[in-house]
Amino acid sequence: MTYKHDKYSHTRPNVGVTITPFIYKDGKIKVLLYKRSKNAEVFKNQFCLPNRFFDITEFNTAEDAANFALEEKTNVKIPHLTQFKTFSGLEIDPSRIATVNICYYSILREDEVFSIEKEQPFETYWVDVEKALNEDLAFNHNEVLELAYKRLKASAEYTAEPVHFLPVKFTISELRELTSLLIGQNLDNSRYRDRIKKSGVLTECVGERRKSANRPPQLYTYNYEYEGFFYPKSLTKHS
Amino acid sequence: MTYKHDKYSHTRPNVGVTITPFIYKDGKIKVLLYKRSKNAEVFKNQFCLPNRFFDITEFNTAEDAANFALEEKTNVKIPHLTQFKTFSGLEIDPSRIATVNICYYSILREDEVFSIEKEQPFETYWVDVEKALNEDLAFNHNEVLELAYKRLKASAEYTAEPVHFLPVKFTISELRELTSLLIGQNLDNSRYRDRIKKSGVLTECVGERRKSANRPPQLYTYNYEYEGFFYPKSLTKHS
DNA sequence: GTAATAGTGTCTTTTAGACAGTATCGA
DNA sequence: TCGATACTGTCTAAAAGACACTATTAC
Numbered sequence A, B: 001m002t003y004k005h006d007k008y009s010h011t012r013p014n015v016g017v018t019i020t021p022f023i024y025k026d027g028k029i030k031v032l033l034y035k036r037s038k039n040a041e042v043f044k045n046q047f048c049l050p051n052r053f054f055d056i057t058e059f060n061t062a063e064d065a066a067n068f069a070l071e072e073k074t075n076v077k078i079p080h081l082t083q084f085k086t087f088s089g090l091e092i093d094p095s096r097i098a099t100v101n102i103c104y105y106s107i108l109r110e111d112e113v114f115s116i117e118k119e120q121p122f123e124t125y126w127v128d129v130e131k132a133l134n135e136d137l138a139f140n141h142n143e144v145l146e147l148a149y150k151r152l153k154a155s156a157e158y159t160a161e162p163v164h165f166l167p168v169k170f171t172i173s174e175l176r177e178l179t180s181l182l183i184g185q186n187l188d189n190s191r192y193r194d195r196i197k198k199s200g201v202l203t204e205c206v207g208e209r210r211k212s213a214n215r216p217p218q219l220y221t222y223n224y225e226y227e228g229f230f231y232p233k234s235l236t237k238h239s
Numbered sequence C: 001g002t003a004a005t006a007g008t009g010t011c012t013t014t015t016a017g018a019c020a021g022t023a024t025c026g027a
Numbered sequence D: 001t002c003g004a005t006a007c008t009g010t011c012t013a014a015a016a017g018a019c020a021c022t023a024t025t026a027c
Helices: A062-074 A141-158 A161-165 A172-183 A189-199 B062-074 B141-158 B161-165 B172-183 B189-199
Strands: A014-025 A028-035 A051-053 A080-089 A099-107 A124-128 A202-209 A218-222 B014-025 B028-035 B051-053 B080-089 B099-107 B124-128 B202-209 B218-222
Touching: A014 A062, A014 A141, A014 A161, A028 A062, A028 A141, A028 A172, A051 A062, A062 A080, A062 A099, A062 B080, A080 A141, A080 B062, A080 B080, A099 A141, A099 A161, A099 B099, A141 A161, A141 A172, A161 A172, A172 A189, A172 A218, B014 B062, B014 B141, B014 B161, B028 B062, B028 B141, B028 B172, B051 B062, B062 B080, B062 B099, B080 B141, B099 B141, B099 B161, B141 B161, B141 B172, B161 B172, B172 B189, B172 B218
Parallel strands: A014 A099, B014 B099
Antiparallel strands: A014 A028, A014 A051, A028 A124, A080 A099, A202 A218, B014 B028, B014 B051, B028 B124, B080 B099, B202 B218
16 A cells, blocks of 8 residues: 555544453353563553554554454454444553544454464463453553443343354353353343243254253254344333 | 654544534434535535544544534534444545544534524534435445434433433423334333333422423433433343 | 313233243263 | 253233323413
8 A cells, every 4th residue: 555644644643443352161251361572662561452553554444453453362363343432542552642442342252262372472361351350451451341341241131242152053051141141140041031032033953952961952043134132122012 | 732743643544523413303303414615625515414533733532523523513512422433444535545433423402502593603404314314425424324323212222311302301201202202112101100210210300390281290300320221121130 | 161281090911030840861 | 760951831920001090280
């Protein structure tokens, strides 16, 4: 890409993206942090979330930059990305001019991220989210992580977005346990099944059941046709 | 503010803010559009939403830029602003390099905006939102308006945000009619009152009733202490 | 009194919540 | 057989939905 300085270039803020990558593993939500280099300009040796400058000689969109930053740290090529807020101000990166920080969270499947430590080109760690919230992270990443986790939990209240944590085919019990974890409450098995069935949000994989040491559970997939609230009980009548 | 060119300045995208200002008037939702000048670099004479470049010699944050752009067109100094999405790409402003577009909608009260046409320093119009959606707007403003309106309507499903359309003191019937308009469904009077009362989202203005040619209705204010969903019926048990 | 809107009460249907009970596998 | 988890049924409580009814004002 060729580009010349223009009369406006010095009036533009820095723009970067930050991604909060989540996985669901061992019954817990974990978030990816990496340790900044000891030679970094600022926040040396501190932990932070994957991030990248939106450099227009490299990327056309913020999503491109986000995908790049995420793949670099996780090896995932087609991530589930949700943009949740754009921060801006002088405090985000004290070493630079006013900064704009476009933030995403990403719901990843345990089996698609780097599995072996030494495969990882950076010093990255999947940290329990509750523990990560207590770390002193670089930049504004404490604020970013806090809001990302809040939004993730909220999404479990009224959407089926958390299915992206699970394998393509999963059981209702698996989804119920995950949802229960995110909303912090037990969910009645019977009621949960009723609502799932009535909502049409999942499609039954006819004839496919998981092998197990008990009655084999029915497998389902997420119905991408499904629009709207997962739990559509709100203000209005839903027939 | 003093600032020098640095080695990164030519790699930064343009950053701008776009605001979708809504009011509720004559039983309809209206949006503010203005006509671009016939001397504009691009999209001459076309309608668009209030917008502004995020020029760091003028503003420290995107919110500052949004407030400026909104006050310029509406005269409102402390607006209710909700950020809903940041767009980016080459197509937003074809005359420039890659652009980042931080978008807000604003819920305004009819009585706080410029009331007299000639007071307005720009050629602005409050247009019925359904009509505005059919206009051919400048930049990506069709997409912006569409999503802004969608998010506004969604907010009425599970939050009390639309109270910001109403005067500080209002009646339950007024809120019900507004909500009904936004969600596109009739709401049962009795049920609606029950839910409002139980939720604690409104505070009764004790002893204050509006004068009218019928039984005078009780006035309420929004309870800023209220946290969470307006209509908290979703997945979980709510006692 | 009437007209008009505010606000309440009551009945039926639907959904939630709790939990008992049956199903189906491996060992 | 037993143990374990999948799944279904049933009962009660609570909420939604529909709509009739009463209240309070101006005239």
